[in-house]
Amino acid sequence: MGNRGRIGLDGGMTILVLAATGKTGRRVVRGLRERGVEVRAGSRKADPPFDWSDPGSWADVVRGVSAVYLVAPEEVEPVAPFVAQAVAAGVSRFVVLSGRGADTYAGRFGQSMVEAERVVQASGAEWSVIRANNFSQNFDEDLWYAPVLAGRLALPAGTVPEPFVDVEDVAAVAVALLTEDGHSGRVYDVTGPEGLTFADAVARISAATGRPISYSEITGADYAADLRAEGLPEEVVASLVGMFEVIADGTLARPATGVREVLGREPVPFAEYVARVWGPHTPEEG
Numbered sequence: 001m002g003n004r005g006r007i008g009l010d011g012g013m014t015i016l017v018l019a020a021t022g023k024t025g026r027r028v029v030r031g032l033r034e035r036g037v038e039v040r041a042g043s044r045k046a047d048p049p050f051d052w053s054d055p056g057s058w059a060d061v062v063r064g065v066s067a068v069y070l071v072a073p074e075e076v077e078p079v080a081p082f083v084a085q086a087v088a089a090g091v092s093r094f095v096v097l098s099g100r101g102a103d104t105y106a107g108r109f110g111q112s113m114v115e116a117e118r119v120v121q122a123s124g125a126e127w128s129v130i131r132a133n134n135f136s137q138n139f140d141e142d143l144w145y146a147p148v149l150a151g152r153l154a155l156p157a158g159t160v161p162e163p164f165v166d167v168e169d170v171a172a173v174a175v176a177l178l179t180e181d182g183h184s185g186r187v188y189d190v191t192g193p194e195g196l197t198f199a200d201a202v203a204r205i206s207a208a209t210g211r212p213i214s215y216s217e218i219t220g221a222d223y224a225a226d227l228r229a230e231g232l233p234e235e236v237v238a239s240l241v242g243m244f245e246v247i248a249d250g251t252l253a254r255p256a257t258g259v260r261e262v263l264g265r266e267p268v269p270f271a272e273y274v275a276r277v278w279g280p281h282t283p284e285e286g
Contacts, residue, residue, distance in 0.1 A: 014064055015178055016091075018042040018050065019071035023141055024097055027171030028069050028178075035179060040065060052078045055085075062086040067093035067178050070120065072112035074235070079112060083119045093127070093184075094120040095177045097170070100131040100189050101252045108242030117187075126184040128177045133191045133252055136164040136273040139205060143240075153202050154216040156223045156244045161195025163255040166268035173262045189256035193267050201270065208279035220244060 015032055019025040020041035032039045040061065042050040048060035052073040062068070068091050072079055083094070098113040099105070105114060120127040138144055147153040173190055177183045196204075199215040206213035218226075220241050227237045246252065259267040 013066035014038045014040055015067045015069065016040045016042050016061060016065045016086075017069045020046065022071065023135060023137055023167050024170050024174065025069070025071060027167060028174045031171055031175035032178065035175065037179060052082070055081065058082055058085050059089070062089040062091060065089065065091050067091065067095070069174055069178060070094050070096045070116055072096070072098075072116040074112060074239075076112045076115045079115045080119045083116075083123050087123050087125050092125050093178065094123065094125055095174055096120055096127065096129045097174070098129050098131045099246075100133045100191065100256070101246060101249075102131055104249070104251060105242070105246060108245050109239055110243070128183040128185070129187040130170060130173055130177070130258070131187060131189050132170050133163050133165050133256075134247075135167045135170070136192065136268075136270055137167045137277075138164075139201070140277050141167075148202065148205060148213055151212055152214050152216060153198070154218045154223070154226065155198055156218055156220045156241070156248075157198040158217065158248050159197050159199075160248055160250050161197055161253045162201075162247060163191035163193070163195045163253070164201065164270050164273075165190055165192045165259075166270075166273050169259050169263070169267050173259060176262050183262070188258035188262060190258040191256045191267065193255055193269050195253050195255060196270055204271065204274050205278050208274045 015037055017025050017028050017032070017039055020029050020043045029039050029041060042061055044051050049057055050061045051057045052075065055078070062085060065086070068086055070083075096113075096116045098117055099110045102110060102114050102117060105111070117129055139148055144153050170190055173188065202213050202215040223244070224237050224241050227240060259265070
């Protein structure tokens, strides 16, 4: 599909950012507002509130919106009806956050992201997709933060390198795709500039903080058992184990060029993320 012309920073557009309090969403909100764009935050606590599980909340959120930053929920089912309702309300552009290699997941991981890609591509609106590798910030904001603070991260990651991407770069790419022309119908693989094993990444964080932090390689079955012991639902356990199966394939190990293609600069190196976030103190210590 060709571009329909600039949505335009001078056109009084409103952009809906879903998962507006999440890792990428809150940074996208900030980046858009810095450009003078009116932002509608999509979250349960926003006004109007947005809840994937409550279709009755969708109409007020999409009314008057020109573009949507779409972070899919865990569940697949709401994605298609939400996109259809948004298009009917006048949304003309979608930017979808997805995972790198989404076309190879084969049911192992991220099915709602795969569905979001499929649905927006068939929606009749302009669309672009950000396929990102694991975020650097997973070490300090989410998945692996508590184990890293405890001094031992155990994962079934093997020795396949991962080009961790800084969430600041992901958000900057999203802001560009939402507000600029020339990206319609494009899928961008967004990574950091180098591949690191998880052991290497943990070693760099340990060196920056001066704290002993080890990495241990475990089996997928042991990882699943650990996640269940933490009380995670079975569908989440299966998804996380599936994510590491995808990583082990090695198809996501090579750095990609998406950040450079969109932003015209190199992506943030993992070392820069570590220095900014972890040194000389851990995030918990400030």
